[in-house]
Amino acid sequence: MPNYTLYYFNGRGRAEILRMMFAAAGVKYMDKRFEFNEWDKYRKDMPSMCVPVLEMDGGMRMPETMAIARYLAREYGFYPKSNMEMMRCDYIADCFYEIMHDYMRYYHWKNGRFRFNIGGGNMMNPGMAGGDTMSPNYDNYMQWRYMNTCHRVLPFLERTLDMHHGGKHFFMGEQMMWCDMMCYCCLENPYTENQAMFSKFPKLMSLRTRVAAHPKVSAYLKSRCNTTW
């Protein structure tokens, strides 16, 4: 087994699915976390200037959350076997990631992070110094985008779960797969912020409870770092 190091901010975010998969597989790894004010120090050494990144044996560094998740899923038995089932698992996972992606952009924007990335100014007034003069209207766009994705994707996922045994097991049957862990991780902050919205998706909510009850996931959830996102 390679020596794995996972690089990400000190938050759950896009990396949490990877941490949960490591835990569910019982695989040890170095969980390298850093704060936002350390990002400039790390960024230039990350393959596409983005995290999460998975490093193997202190050498090669791999970017892209979902590519890393798929690698771990194949390696540690969280992918189904047939091509049709893999496709089902893939589109379920991708749907959850759509929510995660739009939520993260919304959340970080709302909290004023990464705005400084806009080269030579800010996007509304390219000649101005960036960072602190953004219009709050962008928050509306980010929120709309995120909510729109929820309204589009969640009913489909609820129906999809219901298709197998009325949604009483996992998405792919009796075995927990990585798309089930995506359901847990991608909806953590969304659920905490807006429980009313999720009352319309009781099967997805029960699935999250089943994932959290998996012995290794349950132990992980009790011992993990407690962060706000």
Next chain:
Amino acid sequence: MPNYTLYYFNGRGRAEILRMMFAAAGVKYMDKRFEFNEWDKYRKDMPSMCVPVLEMDGGMRMPETMAIARYLAREYGFYPKSNMEMMRCDYIADCFYEIMHDYMRYYHWKNGRFRFNIGGGNMMNPGMAGGDTMSPNYDNYMQWRYMNTCHRVLPFLERTLDMHHGGKHFFMGEQMMWCDMMCYCCLENPYTENQAMFSKFPKLMSLRTRVAAHPKVSAYLKSRCNTTW
């Protein structure tokens, strides 16, 4: 082989990678295209109210571009064999898709499409009728987001290609894989709009030429519908 129907707008967009893979595999499918003004008619019958969607044998409909692409890649030999190589192919494909995703949001926004989706008004003035009163400042955000992704991802992809045989073959060696076709499809409009930006990535540009020269891809490119996006 199932009877495939692919649903998408009358444009290349996110569906083009799927059409190209069908062509490269020599697999027949029904290429169901519709115009923007027909979208309301189709939307409610699409699994997550989004396209592309792949239908099999007139029955099950599968969403998510990249899940469909992976299915086709496994089915028709455009995925490498080992887990490590699959991960490499995955993160390369995902990087190109990041560009595609941000480009499509920018492009459609710029052209005034999908703004009407904002329920009950528009995002800047939620009480107003939506559709035609959006601030052009959002265009700046969309453009910045897209350009930022290009600046972050393209240098990494150029280096990654260069790692194997100085970038003279395909990303994974001598065989064309689906990540190579992603390089062609995701950069079509970006390259046409801004050739100067791509002059810094000569290896990626040569790779696109090699993909286009693949006998089946070449025949496809000559005969396909000619659209602006």
